[in-house]
Amino acid sequence: MRGGAVDLREDPDGRIFFLEINPSGQFLFLDVIAGTRTGERYCDLLLS
Incomplete structure (x- = not known):
């Protein structure tokens, strides 16, 4: 799998x-700050 994280500024x-x-x-710091489940969703994507 190929991917990356893009940094943008408005x-x-x-x-x-x-x-x-x-x-x-x-990106996992977002789970702490925003209360999201990014890590869990990413793992679900990898397992699907």
Whole structure:
């Protein structure tokens, strides 16, 4: 499986800018901050 994490930034005018792409980005901190179940859903995707 190929994937990556894209970092974007929105300016005050609503324009989106590409900053970088990381081959193995970090996202599990979102589960703590936002109360999401990102890690669990990612595992479900890998197992399907």
